[in-house]
Amino acid sequence: MSKCEQCIVREFSSLKALNKEELLKIADCKSSYTIKKGEAIFSEGENVNGIFCIKDGVCKLSKLSTNGNDQIVKLITKGELLGQRSMISDEPVNLTAIALEDMEVCFIPKAEIMGFFNENNKFSMDIMKAICGDLKEADDHLVNMAQKPVKQRLAETLIYLYDSFGIDTDNSLNIKLSREEIAGMVGTATESCIRLLSDFKKSGHIELSGKKIIITDISKLKRL
Amino acid sequence: MSKCEQCIVREFSSLKALNKEELLKIADCKSSYTIKKGEAIFSEGENVNGIFCIKDGVCKLSKLSTNGNDQIVKLITKGELLGQRSMISDEPVNLTAIALEDMEVCFIPKAEIMGFFNENNKFSMDIMKAICGDLKEADDHLVNMAQKPVKQRLAETLIYLYDSFGIDTDNSLNIKLSREEIAGMVGTATESCIRLLSDFKKSGHIELSGKKIIITDISKLKRL
């Protein structure tokens, strides 16, 4: 049983508002899991009854549309929490979380969290603000999906990946996504996504070598 | 100064969690406004510093996309609250609220609400749940926008209007929206919206007489 007190990622989420005593309580009731790439942490419709704290790795939050396509709503990474909305609404989760790389996560039961929620004002306020941030993000995202053409959405997705995950030593985006997954973020067909990436390559905005994507001119992408 | 205690719409929002004493406090510090059709309650980027309680009327919550189009994110009606997210995030509002009909609204300053928020657990929990509901709705909406074709989105918008606002004595939808506004909800060009409405008319799904829309076969719309 590792100690939450010494867990660094805690500093990046609402859990930073918890005191020593509360962290000890969590360490006592949490369970740690290793999730392999491609495995689900939870699936749409499941009752989760707690939240996950992402200790390491990245996952995608997606939802199956009635047309059979998976739309990726959001990527969640080290330090973030998962399942807060569902816990507070007291409802099954609305999205599916699947690991994009091997992950380390801790599960904290709802009862424990809700206890802190009622007693630690800073903590509940922090959780609320995080959810409010998600709501604003979702509204903005919605407007983009409804109003911007695929090319622009793809460009903005690449910029988002660059800003959020940075680049590797070879200058390629430091997150591994298949073309199908990128298409799932953009909200388009996989072939359309591939085609536009080829276009971006031809116009010198990016370089492609295998799965790797190198953004050579981010200002060009921003100006699309 | 009207009494919040006797205001019926309060029962439809988180304000129902407030006790007599708290309602008296609100009645004391609130201000009431009449908003004429077409006027803004607030605009994107403004600092609002409180919440609005909709006593009567309907408004649209929209956001201007960089392409110059207004995307309508949500309609808000009698009994609902406005500006909760912004208040909790302590940020300017993210959306513009414009009256679709003459409205009666009350403004309650942030300081007052935040006071109850810290003391009345049921109240803060209710507000949270409302915001969590908005987040779920926004995620679902986003997936629809990204994955469904315009025709299906229009059909679902009409069904939503039917379910939320019902029909008038002449069977027409009990909410007045211009074609441009319907297009703004669907996320398409006004002409495309008009054209598809004509198609729906030709195939006997709806009837159009002037601005009025009558859904003649809702099951057909649902099956699109």
Added chain:
DNA sequence: GATAAAATATGATAATTGTCATACTATTCA
């Protein structure tokens, strides 16, 4: 390392959607 399977790429084509022009209708207001 050879082969199968999966992922990526590209062409051809169709379907969807947007844009611009123009006509028609309803509403406003002098």
Added chain:
DNA sequence: TGAATAGTATGACAATTATCATATTTTATC
């Protein structure tokens, strides 16, 4: 009332995007 204006409707066309077919490349597996 009648002109002006805004809103609705439709045609013609262009641009965008999806779909299906088929290479080509990469990855996985034995």
